[in-house]
Each structure stands twice: as structure tokens, then as C-alpha cells.
Amino acid sequence: MSTQNGALVSVKGLKKYYPVTGGVFRKQIGTVKAIDGIDLEVFRGETLGLVGESGCGKSTFGRVILRLENPTEGSVFFNGTNIFEIPKKELRQFRRRMQVIFQDPYSSLNPRQTVGRIIGEGLVIHNIGTKAERENRVREIMEIVGLRPEHINRYPHEFSGGQRQRICIARALILNPEFLICDEPVSALDVSIQAQVINLLLDLQEKYELTYLFISHDLSVVKHMCDRVAVMYLGKLVEVANKNELFSNPLHPYTQMLLEAVPRMEPSSSIKRRKLKGDLPSPLNPPSGCAFHPRCPDVLPFCREEIPELKEIRSGHFVRCILYTNEHKKSEGQVR
Amino acid sequence: MESNEQIILKVNNLHTYFFTERGVAKAVNGVSFYVRGGETLAIVGESGCGKSVTALSIMKLVPSPPGKIVDGEIIFDDVDIVKLSEKEMRQIRGNRIGMVFQEPMTALNPVFKIGDQIAEVLLHHRKASKQDVQNKVIELLRKVGIPSPESRINDYPHQMSGGMRQRVIIAMALACNPKLILADEPTTALDVTIQAQILELMKELQENTGTAFILITHDLGVVAEMAERVIVMYAGRIVEASAVKDLFHNPLHPYTVGLMESVPSWSDTSGKKRLKAIPGIVPSLLALPSGCVFHDRCSKVFDRCKLEEPPLLEHDNSRLVRCWLYK
Numbered sequence: 001m002s003t004q005n006g007a008l009v010s011v012k013g014l015k016k017y018y019p020v021t022g023g024v025f026r027k028q029i030g031t032v033k034a035i036d037g038i039d040l041e042v043f044r045g046e047t048l049g050l051v052g053e054s055g056c057g058k059s060t061f062g063r064v065i066l067r068l069e070n071p072t073e074g075s076v077f078f079n080g081t082n083i084f085e086i087p088k089k090e091l092r093q094f095r096r097r098m099q100v101i102f103q104d105p106y107s108s109l110n111p112r113q114t115v116g117r118i119i120g121e122g123l124v125i126h127n128i129g130t131k132a133e134r135e136n137r138v139r140e141i142m143e144i145v146g147l148r149p150e151h152i153n154r155y156p157h158e159f160s161g162g163q164r165q166r167i168c169i170a171r172a173l174i175l176n177p178e179f180l181i182c183d184e185p186v187s188a189l190d191v192s193i194q195a196q197v198i199n200l201l202l203d204l205q206e207k208y209e210l211t212y213l214f215i216s217h218d219l220s221v222v223k224h225m226c227d228r229v230a231v232m233y234l235g236k237l238v239e240v241a242n243k244n245e246l247f248s249n250p251l252h253p254y255t256q257m258l259l260e261a262v263p264r265m266e267p268s269s270s271i272k273r274r275k276l277k278g279d280l281p282s283p284l285n286p287p288s289g290c291a292f293h294p295r296c297p298d299v300l301p302f303c304r305e306e307i308p309e310l311k312e313i314r315s316g317h318f319v320r321c322i323l324y325t326n327e328h329k330k331s332e333g334q335v336r
Numbered sequence: 337m338e339s340n341e342q343i344i345l346k347v348n349n350l351h352t353y354f355f356t357e358r359g360v361a362k363a364v365n366g367v368s369f370y371v372r373g374g375e376t377l378a379i380v381g382e383s384g385c386g387k388s389v390t391a392l393s394i395m396k397l398v399p400s401p402p403g404k405i406v407d408g409e410i411i412f413d414d415v416d417i418v419k420l421s422e423k424e425m426r427q428i429r430g431n432r433i434g435m436v437f438q439e440p441m442t443a444l445n446p447v448f449k450i451g452d453q454i455a456e457v458l459l460h461h462r463k464a465s466k467q468d469v470q471n472k473v474i475e476l477l478r479k480v481g482i483p484s485p486e487s488r489i490n491d492y493p494h495q496m497s498g499g500m501r502q503r504v505i506i507a508m509a510l511a512c513n514p515k516l517i518l519a520d521e522p523t524t525a526l527d528v529t530i531q532a533q534i535l536e537l538m539k540e541l542q543e544n545t546g547t548a549f550i551l552i553t554h555d556l557g558v559v560a561e562m563a564e565r566v567i568v569m570y571a572g573r574i575v576e577a578s579a580v581k582d583l584f585h586n587p588l589h590p591y592t593v594g595l596m597e598s599v600p601s602w603s604d605t606s607g608k609k610r611l612k613a614i615p616g617i618v619p620s621l622l623a624l625p626s627g628c629v630f631h632d633r634c635s636k637v638f639d640r641c642k643l644e645e646p647p648l649l650e651h652d653n654s655r656l657v658r659c660w661l662y663k
Contacts, residue, residue, distance in 0.1 A: 053528070054527055195597075224608070224609075262528055263531075265557050267584050
């Protein structure tokens with residue numbers, strides 16, 4: 001909502017397929033469509049939440065828009081430049097502007113390097129400042145993310161999970177990026193620590209006008225952090241909307257199911273829950289038509305055959321479901 | 337929810353320590369509670385609070401060395417489990433007390449068919465013909481909602497999804513109609529929609545079989561949905577114990593209050609507010625603070641807290657809280 005400042009990142013028709021090989025000769029026996037045609041914009045200064053269950057492709061999406069992997073098809077524009085057309089030489093310069101924080105603060109830090117070296121590596125790579133200047137900068141950023149600068153020579157194992165995540169955040173921020181991808185940044189942390197890291201991310205965003213893509217499966221955290229939310233299912237976006245709109249008026253049956261499934265902190269509240277059914281289908285062998293149809297409570301014969309388009313139902317609220325298209329003339333009011 | 341069911345498990349003053357090179361970690365330090373037949377008791381806390389070690393102690397599965405139950409008793413069916421031999425214990429595990437662990441990937445043996453793995457439990461504890469066992473396995477799988485169980489018994493664990501595997505584990509836990517099932521983070525590794533299904537299944541099974549559950553979790557939402565009574569643990573101690581309703585309406589211990597406030601509220605729509613985080617981190621069990629173990633993170637700390645550790649005090653007749661504020 002807060003953001004008519006234009007798109008910082010604009011994803012167009014993005015696809016990422018992985019070949020699956022098998023047999024003695026490693027012949028290709030199938031394709032996993034991890035990302036299957038995503039169009040999405042991340043506006044300057046906002047936090048866009050990307051939610052979905054395991055295997056839906058949300059982390060792959062994060063990796064592709066960082067150009068950590070090349071897409072099968074499609075393009076990603078960062079500030080108007082297609083990142084896949086940036087020549088290798090200029091790529092490094094460009095990478096300063098987008099950074100990432102991963103889920104597991106244990107495996108994403110090199111155990112043999114000191115914290116100072118981990119955080120300052122970006123400065124070294126980009127040849128910024130003298131050694132003394134770099135160290136000052138590292139101390140400064142450690143202070144900002146809530147680490148004690150005198151711990152600059154310690155190793156990752158001497159820190160707790162929450163502190164390690166702060167190290168990851170410091171490393172991501174040291175080059176003053178504009179765009180930060182947070183891939184499940186608090187999932188591995190205990191609740192009391194989780195809150196500290198969430199607060200830090202909110203503070204930093206305010207201070208440095210950062211744009212976040214916040215990838216998570218935890219809907220209450222997404223609800224707290226984000227301005228807009230995109231829901232992903234098996235490589236496709238099924239719903240995109242402003243946060244309040246999405247949480248108060250979810251349209252896609254999958255979004256509704258996800259929201260209903262969250263355990264609430266209200267004992268004996270007995271939320272009306274429709275019977276949930278089914279597992280996530282294998283991305284190797286996705287169902288025909290709408291990928292959600294085998295689990296959908298509102299399934300129609302049409303759904304088994306055709307994949308509906310992602311359509312804007314009202315301003316800024318996109319949904320990929322046949323229930324909301326003209327053919328079925330179901331108005332928003334009648335549903336739910 | 338006061339139930340008239342009799343108490344089936346009583347843990348008294350349990351102390352489980354780990355003797356490590358760097359010192360003695362008092363993972364469970366004087367924990368007492370009871371479980372009534374057919375109820376669900378939740379144990380909630382953050383990593384390292386001793387909730388899992390409590391469960392392992394009840395099963396006598398604490399890795400030893402370095403772990404050891406150094407004091408206390410665990411009365412199950414009028415017998416003190418702590419004193420039982422390994423051989424006697426084997427007659428209880430999986431038979432009268434079932435277990436469901438967090439990780440459905442590692443709790444199943446990857447090289448055996450799931451049907452055989454469930455059958456193993458039955459064959460160990462019951463004398464039955466092969467045909468009977470097979471029928472029973474199929475019936476169990478049907479009970480936990482696995483479609484076409486006749487063919488699924490020949491599946492290997494890798495052929496099933498995480499949710500299905502957790503159902504298999506629950507079927508194994510249920511196989512001998514145990515009085516009590518220990519579920520240690522049974523849904524933590526699962527996606528939300530699958531989690532909801534598994535929790536629903538556990539509720540259903542409890543209604544049908546009258547099995548009591550000890551549900552160990554870090555997720556307060558799961559506690560609210562599943563349990564009647566709850567114990568909050570911190571650094572090896574119980575800091576609060578009460579009925580779930582009371583706990584959520586009026587948490588007493590500053591730690592419980594802090595835990596609840598650090599979870600983003602579902603009903604709050606204002607957005608982007610800062611959460612009230614608990615400052616600091618969970619202390620190392622090898623270097624606990626003096627006095628109340630929570631005092632260095634507590635917002636309501638006063639002098640006495642730093643010197644003396646509070647006992648578990650009774651509050652409002654039915655609740656227990658370990659905090660000087662309620663003295």
C-alpha cells in the first residue's frame with residue numbers, strides 16, 4: 001500500500017525447470033518445474049512476503065532473482081536492468097545492491113573465519129577502503145545489528161543462533177544494498193529470539209529504506225512483517241494482495257486453507273475449519289489443470305483441465321482461480 | 337477442565353543431569369508433574385529448557401553416559417520406572433507408553449517396509465499369528481488415515497510424504513493401545529496444512545482410544561489447540577503450570593508473558609509494530625545465573641530474584657508459578 005514508488009524488482013514470465021535424470025545412462029526422465037511462469041513486482045521500500053509450503057519453489061525463486069541460478073525462461077529487472085543480461089564483469093558491482101539472508105545461521109557462516117572477516121568480506125572483494133577503514137566499518141555495522149564490536153575476532157561457534165543471524169544480517173548490510181532477500185530468516189530461532197530478529201529487520205528497513213523480499217512459511221510472521229503477500233503453490237503464484245486484504249479476505253481456496261490451518265493462541269476458540277485433505281503433490285508429477293484441484297474443497301470439473309490465469313479481481317488483488325472469473329460469474333460477495 | 341480420571345503418570349522431583357567434560361549440565365532440575373488418563377498435557381519451552389530430556393527420562397532413553405537420572409521417581413501404573421531394568425523397560429516402551437518423535441524421516445528405518453516396522457512392535461509385545469498381525473497393521477494404518485493401506489504396507493518410508501510418515505509413526509505408537517503417548521514436537525517438521533491434519537488426527541484418536549498424551553512443543557498455538565493443561569519450562573525447571581485456558585487468559589510468570597508477547601499476534605492488523613522481545617538469550621545450563629534463572633532477562637526483576645531462587649508457589653489453588661512476584 002505504502003508503495004506507489006514504482007517497482008525496484010520486476011519479474012516477468014520467470015521459469016526455472018530442473019531436469020530429472022534416471023537409469024544407467026542418466027537419461028532425462030522428467031522435469032521439475034520449480035518456478036513455472038511467475039510475474040511479480042517488488043516495490044521500492046516495501047516488504048513483500050512470499051509464502052508457501054515446502055517444495056513450492058519459494059526459495060528457488062529467491063535464488064533465481066539473485067542470479068545465483070540461471071532461469072529457464074523469463075527475465076528479472078532490477079531498477080530497469082535485466083539482471084540476466086548483465087555481463088559477467090559488471091555482475092559483481094551489481095551484486096552489491098542485492099543481498100540475501102538464509103534460514104540456517106549455523107551452516108551459512110564459515111566456521112573457520114572470524115566474525116570480522118565474515119562480515120568484512122564484501123568490503124575486501126569490492127576493494128573498499130584500507131584495512132583500518134574496513135575494520136572500523138565492520139565494528140560500526142556490528143554495533144548497528146546489536147553485536148558487541150569487541151567480539152570482532154571471535155568465531156561463529158561462540159555465538160548463539162540469534163547472534164549468528166545478526167552476523168548474517170551484518171554481512172548482508174555492509175555494502176549498503178537496496179534490496180534484501182530474507183529466506184526464512186527466523187525459522188530456525190526460538191520464539192523469544194525470533195522476536196528480536198524481527199524487530200531488528202524492521203528497524204533496519206526504516207533506517208536504510210530497504211526493500212525486502214521475505215520468504216517464509218510462517219504466516220503469523222509474514223502478517224507482522226509484510227506490506228504485500230504473494231502465495232505460491234507448486235511453482236505458480238495463486239494469490240497476490242495487500243497484506244490486510246489477503247488476511248481478512250483470502251480468495252483462493254488454497255490461501256483460505258493455509259490461513260485456517262494456523263494454530264491460534266486462543267484455547268477453545270474452535271475456529272470453523274473445513275476438513276483439510278491431501279498432501280502436497282510431487283512437483284515431478286503435478287496434477288493436471290489447476291495444481292491445487294485434488295485438495296480443493298471448491299473444485300469444479302473445469303479445474304481438472306485448465307490452468308486459470310492470475311487475474312486482478314480488484315485493485316492490487318490478484319488470484320488464480322476459476323471461481324473468480326467471468327465464466328463462473330461468481331461475485332466476490334457470494335464466496336465465503 | 338478438571339477430569340476425574342485417575343493419575344496414570346506421576347513424575348516426582350526428577351533430576352536428569354549430563355556429565356560433560358565442561359561440567360554438569362542440569363538439563364532437568366527438579367521437575368514434578370502428573371498426567372491423568374485421557375488428557376493432554378503440554379510441555380512448552382524453548383530449546384534447551386529440558387522438555388525433550390524430560391520425555392526421554394520417562395522412556396529411560398537418556399543417552400548414558402553422559403546423561404543420568406540422578407534423583408527423583410517416575411511412577412507409571414504404580415511402578416517406579418527409574419528403578420526398572422532395561423529388560424523390564426522394554427516391556428513398557430511401545431507397549432504401554434508410545435512415542436512420536438519430531439522427525440518422521442529419521443524415526444523410520446529406511447530399509448524396511450513400513451508394514452513390517454509396525455508389525456515389529458506388535459510381534460515384540462503380543463503373541464499373534466502372522467495373518468492377525470497383518471490385519472492389525474492394515475487396521476492401524478486405516479485408523480490413522482492412510483488411503484489404501486493394503487498396498488501401502490509394502491511401501492518404504494521414502495515412498496511416503498512427511499505427513500504420511502508421521503501418520504505411520506503414530507500408527508506404531510498406537511499399535512499396542514498404550515495408556516500414554518509421548519509426542520515430542522510431532523508436527524514441527526511439517527507444513528502448516530499437514531500439521532493441522534496431524535493435530536486433528538491426534539485429537540480424534542484420543543477421543544476414540546482414551547490415550548493420554550504428553551505433547552512437547554515450542555509452539556504456543558499448538559498448545560492452545562491441543563492441551564488441557566500446560567507446563568512451561570525454562571532452564572530445566574518448571575516455571576509455570578496451569579490449565580491451558582488460564583495460562584492464555586492470564587499468564588503469570590514473566591517468562592510466559594514474554595513468550596506470548598514475542599509471537600506476532602494474529603488479530604493485530606496494525607502491522608510493523610515492534611514485538612516485545614525477551615532481551616538476552618537462554619542461559620547455558622553450565623553457567624546458570626544465581627537466584628531465579630530468569631532474572632537477567634526479566635522485566636520485573638527485583639533484588640530478591642538475584643539472590644534466592646523462588647520455589648514453585650501455588651496460586652489461585654490450581655496454578656503453580658515459580659516467581660517471587662506471587663509470594
